[in-house]
Amino acid sequence: MKNNLKVEIVKWIDGHAQLKNIREKVFIQEQRVTPELEWDGMDEMAIHFLVFKDEEAIGCARAIVIKSQMQLGRMAVLKEYRGQGIGSTLIEKVIVTAKLKQLSSIHISAQCNAINFYVKFGFEVMGDTYLDAEILHRDMTLEF
Numbered sequence: 001m002k003n004n005l006k007v008e009i010v011k012w013i014d015g016h017a018q019l020k021n022i023r024e025k026v027f028i029q030e031q032r033v034t035p036e037l038e039w040d041g042m043d044e045m046a047i048h049f050l051v052f053k054d055e056e057a058i059g060c061a062r063a064i065v066i067k068s069q070m071q072l073g074r075m076a077v078l079k080e081y082r083g084q085g086i087g088s089t090l091i092e093k094v095i096v097t098a099k100l101k102q103l104s105s106i107h108i109s110a111q112c113n114a115i116n117f118y119v120k121f122g123f124e125v126m127g128d129t130y131l132d133a134e135i136l137h138r139d140m141t142l143e144f
Contacts, residue, residue, distance in 0.1 A: 005086060006052045007093040012043045015050050018057035019043070026076035033133040047097075051077070051090050059086050061094055068104040070094075075108075091121050095142070105143045112136040 012019070027033040042064060051059035058081045062074035072094060077086045098106050109132060110118050115125060123140040130137055 004054050005089050007090060008050050008052065009097065010048045010050050012046065012048060015048055015057075016043070018050055019048055019060050019062075022057060022060045022076055022078060023074060025078060027074070027133075030079065031133070031135060033135075037133050049090060049093060049097075051086055053081065053086070059090050061090055063094065063097075063106075065101070065103065068102070070098045070101075070103050070106045072106050072108045087117060088120075091118070095121065099144060103144065105141055108140050109137045110140045112138060115140070118142075 008015075010019075023038060027038050028035055043062065045064065047063040047065065049061040049063070050057050059077040060074065061072060061076075064071045064073075075087070075090065077090070094106065106123075108118065108123065110123070112129060112135075115138060118140050119125075121142065123142045126139045126141050128138070
C-alpha cells in the first residue's frame with residue numbers, strides 16, 4: 001500500500017487502546033467533543049478500521065451494519081498525518097469492505113468541512129445541515 005500504509009479491520013476488544021488514542025486526540029482534545037458523546041456504547045458492536053503507517057496506528061473509522069446498510073462514523077486521522085492521502089486509503093478500504101459484504105449503501109454524518117472529501121468517492125449530500133457535538137454536519141449516502 002502507498003506510503004507504507006496498511007488498513008486492518010479490527011474488533012473493539014483487540015484494537016480499543018489504539019482506537020481510543022486516535023479518537024481522544026482528534027475528537028475530544030482537538031474538536032472538543034465531550035467524552036459522553038464520543039463513547040456512546042456502540043463500539044463493541046461495530047466494525048473498526050485502523051490505519052497503520054510503519055506499525056503506528058494513525059487513523060480509524062467505525063462502521064455499524066444494519067441490514068444491508070453501513071453507517072460509517074468516527075473517521076479520524078491524527079493531525080500530523082493529514083494531507084498525505086491517509087483518509088483516501090481508509091475510505092477506499094471501507095467502500096471495498098461494504099461491497100464485499102454485498103451491502104446496498106454507506107451512510108455518513110459528515111462534518112461540513114469534509115463534504116468535498118466524501119463527494120470525491122461518490123457520496124451524495126442528503127438533507128440540511130445540523131449540529132452534532134456543536135459541529136455542523138450533513139448526512140451523505142453512497143449507493144451501490
